Amino acid sequence: ESPDGQKMLEFRRSLPTYKERDSLLKVISENQVVVISGETGCGKTTQLPQFILECEIEAARGAACSIICTQPRRISAMAVSERVAAERGEQLGESVGYKVRLEGMKSRDTRLLFCTTGILLRRLLVDRNLKGVTHVIIDEIHERGMNEDFLLIVLKDLLPRRPELKLILMSATLNAELFSSYFGGAPTIHIPGFTYPVREHFLENILETTGYRLNSYNQIDDYGQEKVWKMQKQAQTFRKRKSQIASAVEDALEYADFKGYSPRTRESLSCWNPDSIGFNLIEHVLCHIIKNERAGAVLVFMTGWDDINALKEQLQAHPLLGEPSRVLLLACHGSMASSEQRLIFDKPEDGVRKIVLATNMAETSITINDVVFVVDCGKAKETSYDALNNTPCLLPSWISKAAARQRRGRAGRVQPGECYHLYPRCVHDAFADYQMPELLRTPLQSLCLQIKSLQLGSISDFLSKALQPPEPLSVQNAVEYLKIIGALDENENLTVLGRNLSILPVEPKLGKMLILGALFNCLHPVMTVVAGLSVRDPFLMPFDKKDLAESAKAQFSSRDYSDHLALVRAYEGWKDAERQQSGHEYCWRNFLSAQTLRAIDSLKKQFFFLLKDAGLVDNMENCNRWSHDEHLVRAVICSGLFPGICSVVNKEKSIALKTMEDGQVLLHSNSVNAAEPKIPYPWLVFNEKVKVNSVFLRDSTGISDSVLLLFGGNLSEGSLDGHLKMLGGYLEFFMK
Ligand code: ADP
């Protein structure tokens, strides 16, 4: 053993999971399904799959064993496999490997494969019985992602047919019973972990002890503009329904009297606005921690990239918090580069306080070992959607009690900690116990398509077997949508279009763009748009060089009034630069991520081969490079993104934008259209809305009336009626 290996082994042995090794292996050998729960960081993900592998090797079954361990995020599948290979003193891709969309590292010798849940589902498409697989481990099952819930239904069906297949479910929080009873009372094992006590402070205590005064000004000014606040008020009156939790929170506040607190605190609390995240309050709490308390890293839970960056910008301008010799300010979210990610684990220099602004990724999948203080804004970004409108909307929503407990626990890993919840205790008590499963709050179209292509029978029968079945109305809406776009026929059978859409590893609306792109012979630019929408935005917006980055992006817009077309131009420019060996310099100059562009490139190749297999295109060269006919590309974009649409009215000094569901909306500052004084199109189509304090449209493309009439809606045979009705509804609404 090398000294490094020895140290690693000692570390492994110190983990609570290691102490349970034998009992875990025994229960697994005696049962087909086992549920394992344990505190985050106790070693479930890194140790348990290894135990099984070692045990199989000891029993001389090593060559025959094949363990698949799923992760909800690609970042964790990659990071965990790397860590486990290192613990085993091997190169990644030997006995331990990983596979995520577009990337992978495995060989014929790989016995333990970490993959995303999506990858395992794709495998089920071609291999319904998971031939040769001996163990399936589903990790982070408590997150209740849609893919995980779906996988559970499929596996429950499969287990009787594969009596020797073992299924292990791993969860961080203590709702193990739910999963156990779903599998007819499967045994559950809890790994006892140790955490130091964490003192909790709710908003009323924070105000009382620090004497900080909340007033309406503090709340309004959070996003810098009073305007935004007014818009939000307007938008609110348009919004039709409020989530149950949001109303429960409002009720709780209505009846709270905060007896026993000073009049000053009570007055402050009456100004507290549950709909916004108070940046000034966060700033105040951070100063309080730095000035008064002992050493230790601070973890601040925010909702996403947008508010993390806005907050970071504000903190950097602060005389104390923005002082690099005293504070190391870091961000942790899903789209950061892995080099950036490593900084989070590093210890800062003596006397420097590490402050990490994180999304809920840091709740369970990432463990930062030196955290002593947690600041919890109480919210997380959640996709939700209106049955009426097929565009997903990322909304900050209140977290669950389980998530709040999890966040608090992050402070007690190395010593007793402190947790500052930036909301009153009565609001916490109004939270749901657990987060609502994704299956119950997102559009089901892709899932329904998958059920059909896996030949799992009637969609509603199948989904009624879920752990918590979705509402019949959302199932009906999804089936209806698939019928309208012609993916399913009257009898809910997969059509040719439907089969093609199910082969494409993207949502139906993006798949539809690809197919139309092929038919209209403008596949290349359309593939770029679709790949960009399904990978991530290659335009980097470092907040300290935001102006430069925005003007770099604006150069690609060339009066297109389209973020999607700007992406195509940037991508084409990069391809040309690559041919001249100057791709790197090109990216650097234009604030583009080469890594993302390469991912887009390989996804395009994958699309192409899939479309070729489907007989929709014949040869890569024939399918048209970026042609001058951007109108066609625009139309294809419209056909996919409709009904994600907003009306445009150019005013004297501003542009008024309105969607049917939200009323007034704004353009995201990253959009090329945000800088335009006028937009010469009556409509914009968009893929996604983001709500910070108002509703913002991410990427958008200008659309003319005639394109909307021809391509908005779903022109497939037999659905003309539905198409006209849908369009009629929109036009009527906006003409009013
Ligand atoms: P669980 O799945 O129970 O949350 P893990 O198996 O992910 O726990 O992690 C166990 C321990 O290993 C934690 O203390 C974590 O900090 C550490 N660890 C995990 N991955 C890495 C890594 N890539 N580098 C350093 N330490 C790691």
Ligand code: MG
């Ligand atoms: Mg884990």
